[in-house]
Structures are given as structure tokens and as C-alpha cells.
Amino acid sequence: MAVRRLSVAFALLCGLAASVAASSAEDRAIVMATTTATQESGLLDYLLPIFREKTGIEVTVIARRADEVLEGARRGEVDVVLMHARPQEEKFVADGFAVKRFDVMYNDYVLIGPKSDPAGVKGKDIATALKAIEAKGVPFVTRGDRSGTHAAELALWIVAGIDIARTKGAWYREAKQDMASALDAARTANAYVLSDRGSWIAFRDRGDLDIVVEGDKRLLNQYGVMLVNPAKFPNVKKELGQDFVDWLISPDGQAAIAGYKVDEQQLFFPNADKSGG
Numbered sequence: 177m178a179v180r181r182l183s184v185a186f187a188l189l190c191g192l193a194a195s196v197a198a199s200s201a202e203d204r205a206i207v208m209a210t211t212t213a214t215q216e217s218g219l220l221d222y223l224l225p226i227f228r229e230k231t232g233i234e235v236t237v238i239a240r241r242a243d244e245v246l247e248g249a250r251r252g253e254v255d256v257v258l259m260h261a262r263p264q265e266e267k268f269v270a271d272g273f274a275v276k277r278f279d280v281m282y283n284d285y286v287l288i289g290p291k292s293d294p295a296g297v298k299g300k301d302i303a304t305a306l307k308a309i310e311a312k313g314v315p316f317v318t319r320g321d322r323s324g325t326h327a328a329e330l331a332l333w334i335v336a337g338i339d340i341a342r343t344k345g346a347w348y349r350e351a352k353q354d355m356a357s358a359l360d361a362a363r364t365a366n367a368y369v370l371s372d373r374g375s376w377i378a379f380r381d382r383g384d385l386d387i388v389v390e391g392d393k394r395l396l397n398q399y400g401v402m403l404v405n406p407a408k409f410p411n412v413k414k415e416l417g418q419d420f421v422d423w424l425i426s427p428d429g430q431a432a433i434a435g436y437k438v439d440e441q442q443l444f445f446p447n448a449d450k451s452g453g
Contacts, residue, residue: 204232204233204234204416205233205234205235205236205416206233206234206235206236206255206256206413206416206417206420207235207236207238207253207254207255207256208235208236208237208238208254208255208256208257208258208420209237209238209239209240209245209248209249209253209254209256209257209258209259210237210238210239210240210245210257210258210259211239211240211241211242211245211258211259211260211261211323211324212239212240212241212323212354212355213260213323213324213325213354213355213372213374213375214239214258214259214260214399215237215239216239216354216355216356216374216375216378217372217374217375217377217378217438217443217444218378218436218438218443219374219433219436219443219444220235220237222432222435222436223429223432223433223436224237226432227420227423227429227432230423230428231419231420231423233416233419233420235256235420238253238254241321241322241323241324241326242259242260242261242264242322242323242324242327243264243322243323245257245259246259246264246268246273249268249273249274249404250268250273252404252408252409252411252412254404255403255404255412255413255416255417255420256401256402256403256404256417256420256421257274257401257402257404258280258399258400258401258424259324259399259400260324260372260397260398260399260400261324261327261328262398262400263327264324264327265277265400265402268402269402272405272408273404273405273408274402274403274404274405275402275403275404275405275406276402276403276452276453277400277401277402277452277453278400278401278402278421278424278425278448278449278450278452278453279398279399279400279425279447279448279449279453280399280400280401280424280425280433280446280447280448281399281430281433281444281445281446281447281448282396282397282398282399282444282445282447283372283373283374283397283443283444283445284372284373284390284391284395284396284397285325285328285370285371285372285373285395285396285397286370286371286372286373286376286387286389286390286395287302287305287368287369287370287387287388287389287390288359288362288368288369288370288371288376288385288386288387288388289362289367289368289369289385289386289388289389290366290367290368290384290385290386291384291385291386292366292384293388294312294314294366295308295309295312295314295368296308297309297368297388297389298388298389299388299389300389301389301392301394302332302335302336302389302392302394302395303332303335303336303337303394304336305388305389306332306333306336306338307336307337307338309347309368310336310338310340310343313345313346313347314347314367314368315347315349315362315365315366315367315368316347316348316349316367316368316369317349317350317351317358317361317362317365317367317368317369318348318349318350318351318358318369318370319350319351319352319353319354319355319358319370320350320351320352321351321352321353321354323354323355325355325370325371325372328370328397329370332370332394335394349361349365349367355371355372355375356375356378356379358371359371359375359376359379359382359385360379360381362385363381363382363383363384363385364383366384368388372397373390373397373443374438374443374444377438377439377441377443378438378443398447399444401421401424401425402421403417403418403421404417424448425448425449425450426448429446429448430446430448431446433445433446434446
């Protein structure tokens, strides 16, 4: 009987230890919302194990469109936001939903198109290229999904002096899906499409597509990171979330970002602004 009581006690003790361990692991975890392009690039699969090894903090990633990222963050569903839609990010901070916004890294957008280049835009600046595509009615695939890349594309049509909502026709095709799907749609339709460079490098089934416009300063794609405001949402894990933000903009985090490559090509370039802004 005494042995049985000891066995029961031991089992209870093991169960308690397991519960404490699980609780401790949960306490050392944060949730980060990010855009689909960031996730699809493979960067986070590379970065987060490095961060976990250094700090013991587990990061759960929720990848959504830019508007959905901020909608969830406005409800206090996440601890940290990492995205590439600066005007929306700055408004998020101004509205009190985040403490500060920090530049983390950048890559750029590239205009992808058929190697045959039916619009004749290869090597042109982005505004000239979009004007030519619209004038000739050459197929163009848009994300059309309110993502950060979609917002950037719409801004570039404005730069080109084109009211795309008014002038679009059958040539302007909405994917309403992620970047990989939009690239695949462009490959199938022999169409042009705006992509972030990271997604393009990671895209394998390119068919007859290639980069036709790049290097225009208006194609810069800046990424920022923000801690969701714990004063507004007490459930936000302030210390752990700030640890992640601090690591991303630290020399170690910046070196890790620079070290991520696909096919020997660097996808993101660190440019942390530690003062926030």
C-alpha cells in the first residue's frame, strides 16, 4: 500500500513538473504578425531559430496581408508586428497601438515580365514602364489583396500619373492571393507583375519571366518592427516582445539578416534605426 501511495505521489509530482515546464515554455513565447512576403521569403525560418538559441524565446508567426496584420494587432492579438507598409505602420504608431516603429531592413521591388518584353519596358524607370503597359494594354497581374505589395503597386500607378481604378481593363488581372500565386499567375498569362525581390528569388517555376525593371529608387521596400502597446493591451508580453525588437536591430540581429541568402543572393539588407521613427 505504501509503495502504491509513493507511485501515485511520484506520478502526481511528474505531472506537476510537466505542467510547470509547459507553463514556463508558454511564458517564454511571443506571437508576431508579419506579411506573407516576409514569411514566404524563408527569412523567418532562418532568423527565429538563431533568436531562440540565444534567448530561449519562442516566436509564433502569423503571416497575413498587411491590412490583416494591423487589424489583428489593433485587437491586441499579437505582441510584435514586422511588416513593409510604412505609411500604415506610422499611422498605427500615431494612433497609439504601438510604442515605436524601428527600421529593420530593406530590399526592393522589381517589375517582372515576359522575356519577350511585349511592352518594351526593359531597363526603363518604373513610371515609364507602367505607362507603356497601360497604353498597350499588355497583361498585368496585380496582387489585388490589400497587401503591402499591392499598396506599393497602387502608389506606383499614381507616380506614373495613371488612375488605375478608372483605366484598368481586361489586361489588369487581379490574383487576390499571395505573392507566389501572383507570380505563378503572371507566368501562366505571360504577364507583368510587381514583386518584392525576395519573393522573386525564392520563386522557382519562373518559366519565361525575368526582371525587366529594377534599381529605381521608388522601388525601395522598407521593413519596420513594432512592439504592440502594452499600455493599451495588458496581455502583450512587453519584456519578451521588446527583447525580440532589440535583437532584430542589434548588431547580432542585423548580421543574421545579412547572412540569409538564397542561391548565394542576399535577400534583405539591414539598416536598423535604433532611435525609432
